[in-house]
Amino acid sequence: MLGRVALFVPASSPAMINSSAAFDADAIIFDLEDAVAISEKDAARELLREALDFLSFKGKNIIIRINSLTTAYWEKDIDYVLKTSADAVMVPKARPSDIKTISSMMDSMDSTMGIVPLIETAASVEEITNIIGASPRVKGILFGAEDYTADMGIERTKEGSEVLYARARLANAIHAFGIEGLDTPFTDTEDIEGLRKDTLQGKSLGYTGKAAINPRQVETIKQLYTPGQDDINYAIKVMKAVRQAGGKGAFSIDGKMIDAPIIARARITLERARIGVNTID
């Protein structure tokens, strides 16, 4: 649902909404929260609803970030969001109770929408298993390092060693639950080399994608989360061999034993490359 790269777009800006479909992000996160001034929350909701009706976002998952459940705006937000065709709601400063609240509202509306908790407080890092476990609608999470470091009262650096624990903790959790995890956005939109480094760091920890806060970041992130051709070719070779072996246990490729972890890795590679295992011939 979240894919390799999810692009934040302010729900208050028609120009940005208009162009958002043109970028190659796997998902778009329309923002009703930080990007929208308090006096413009009503206008942003209305604009977004009309936009989702009018514009075509074919092939992209639509996620809407509502205001935190500690604010006065979230109820109106969710009211609007539930009437749209969005794929998921992103809940900022998520707590287990927030996820349960939103989830039961969705249940009562017979909605198929998913929930993406935004993990950006010290408490929510500690409670991550309860947050993910709060609803089967949670198919992925986003780590928000800016608010997290603010909550911790520590300095946020570009190199990011101060968020290493939280970042790794969440990456572990997404794999424990088998869900997707978006790494925190890189906020210096001018620094593409820094973005590259930061993306690779998140990827090495186990994230499955990263949020972008500017369209210019999309291509870089997407490329880094898309497996290279060598990896894809090897994965295809593995899956072909699996099929030929027909469940006969262990076998080898080029003299190397192929066991369950290697097969699992090949599956993930193909998944990330958006290649269906059944389409391999």
Next chain:
Amino acid sequence: MINAAGREIPSVINGYKEVMPFSGAYNNPGNGIRTISRYKTVWPGGNKVLGSIREAVEKVGLRDGMTISFHHHMRNGDYVLNMVLNEIAKMGIKDLKIAASSIFNCHEPLIGHIRNGVVTGIEANYIVGFVAKAISKGILDRPVIMRSHGGRDRAIEAGELHINVAFIAAPTADVYGNLNGIYGPSACGSLGYAFSDAKYADRVVAITDNLVDYPLTPISIDQTLVDYVVKVDRIGDPKGIVSGSTNITRDPLGLKIASMAADVIEASGFLKDGLSFQTGAGGTSLAVASFLREKMRAKRITGSFGLGGITGFFVDMLKEGLLKVLLDTQCFDLKSVESLREDSNHIEISSSMYGNPHNKGAVVNNLDVMILGATEIDTSFNVNVTTGSDGIIMGGSGGHNDTAAGSRLAIVVTNLFKGRLPIVVDKVTTVTTPGETVDVLVTEQGIAVNPRDEDLKKKLIDSNLPVVDIDKLKDMAYRLCGTPDEIRYKDRIVAVEEYRDGTVIDVIREVV
């Protein structure tokens, strides 16, 4: 009658020569003889430096009904056109035709001279701003003739545009009439658009704010062509002449389109040693050059030449060795002026050499890839860069249709729509560049290939580029923006869009 670009052209246009309808981009070769120019002898001991513009106007014998010309290297910082016309108006001369290579916002006083009957005709390659709007509202009785850069030189050489007096803004001149554009407080770089004027006008007056001792070096336009030199305080405002620097777009959509265009160049097989190309100075066009540069670096490719309209970006590529030569009709920024001054591989060329279709081969014929902009492009790939969506003049070909016709791969880069205006449309408001000379359209929503180019289409598809039908792009744009209403025009023709070969490709009518 309907011309070969599918436009309805009247068989007679009042105030315009005999109408030759556009019959195809490569269908009308030059014939006859190149025009003759008048001898004027300067004997030994003669003095060319005059004290004022008025004196020069008197000496050259300017009279009612004549044609005077200007070049546009001073761009929106030009003082010369206004200065000369003010003097002429004071002298009571009327009914002049202005043959300016381009007209900018700074030329607003021209409107007053039209109202007073000093100016009754205009021919130009590009007109923007107040004057353009006044023309579209019908201020002139005679239709304006709009040409391409190469087309203007062709018309001058063919004798269709006969210039009685050329007034040449010269950033540096010596006392005997040698000129260049690379020194002085108003340095503009190349003087490429003024060469034909100097060569074929009956009389040539250089106006400079940097008069130097004889002989000037280097010499762009030489003393054998120049009658008089007038020194004035300033010939232009440096801020309007060249920009401090030209920048690549920061608009993410523009960057995406540019990146796709660079992929098109690679997929089409032109990304190899010897590559030559031109891009406009617009942000998206420059971004294409930037992506192309990355590809050239990565593949260790050395190009041949860059053409233009030269920007600092091209200068960097020359310095880096990615291009061997720059051929320059006009400098867009200070860096390119400096490079023209200092780098022997950066060469000033005339706009006739650049784009005149009827000489023995213009440089555009040697061009591999051209990156073009568009105000509108229609489903027949015709491009409009002359009029806005309201039918009002806001540009002109410049080198657009010259380079499209000459280059091997002409790529139009544009957003599918801007604001709520569809750029890909059913039928362009004005045809500036015929679709038969355009190969590819790149938009953020996909790449359309001219159907006459099946091979190219296949190459792009094989490279996994998002190739779509141009009708699909148009449908997409219309679904978002809605189908636009027709523009309401009056019957009167306010401008004739001449194709580079002198045929009429379209007419522009007075707006309501």
Next chain:
Amino acid sequence: MEIVKEAVAGTLESSDCLVMVKPYEGLKVDIESIVMERYGRRIRQIVEDVIKSMDITSGYFKIQDRGALDYCLKARIRIAIERAGVDNVR
């Protein structure tokens, strides 16, 4: 229903529009647009449709359009009306 107080919605940024509504005897719509020549008719139609769909019978509407797409026009007009508040006087 009638517009009971003045309100605005939207911006003058590109691709957006600024909608101003205020009380008025009867209905009046003024439109200013950078695409008037090609889309003026359509914009007026949209404005009138939204007004009608919200049962507004009196009010002054001023639209300053900077190239907004249909959806944006609709959203801005609707929010301007909501912000102004309506009164069922009849």
